[in-house]
Amino acid sequence: MAGYLTTHVLDTARGCPAKGIRIALYAVSGNTHRKIAETVTNEDGRTDAPILPAGDFATGTYELVFFCGDYLRATGLAGDDPLFLDEVPIRFGMSDPGAHYHVPLLLSPYGYSTYRGS
Template sequence: MPALTTHILDLTHGQPASGVEVDVYFVKTESEKRIIAQSVTNRDGRVDKPLVAEADFEEGEYELLYYIGDYFGRKEVSAGSPPFLNRVAVRVSLSASAAHYHIPLLISPWGYQVYRGS
């Protein structure tokens, strides 16, 4: 049962990143993508439900867009003006044969790391 979830950890403050907006797009071609989900992380830095549930899942390329500039602005952390990292886009290719995809994002105002979690 394929699904897509995420969580965000704030490395600057050593805590989950709550209140981060996350948009998810299905990428048809380089010039054509459609938005399929919009969410905001909860106090644990997670979304309350899968970004893409089993019923809506289709094999292909997805783009997750994380609005981290807004998050660090609310935390009053200066990352320059405009912020060095305003939005982080992560593209992943997902296969219907996998049971679950979890995409953790570790952030600071100056860098990020992403990986496939469990």
């Protein structure tokens, strides 16, 4: 079985999924970033398909960038410009070629966290 990568975003300030957040996935090699995918979260705060499906999966270092500013502004939680959180990058490694990697974002206007989910 080939590995794959999924993600989702939860709005911890409002206690609900974060709909409409644009997410970009980059392959990282040294100081080089190469965009390999882009998507938007759905009603459930998830992507409609894996952001890196099994057919495209490769081990290595990656970075997810969550473009949260527009979402935070739309919810009225953003605060003043410049926003404390606008783009949230998460860099991580995937070493198991047959694993499902899940990297969620738990978001509030002034903080975020992540973990390796299932």
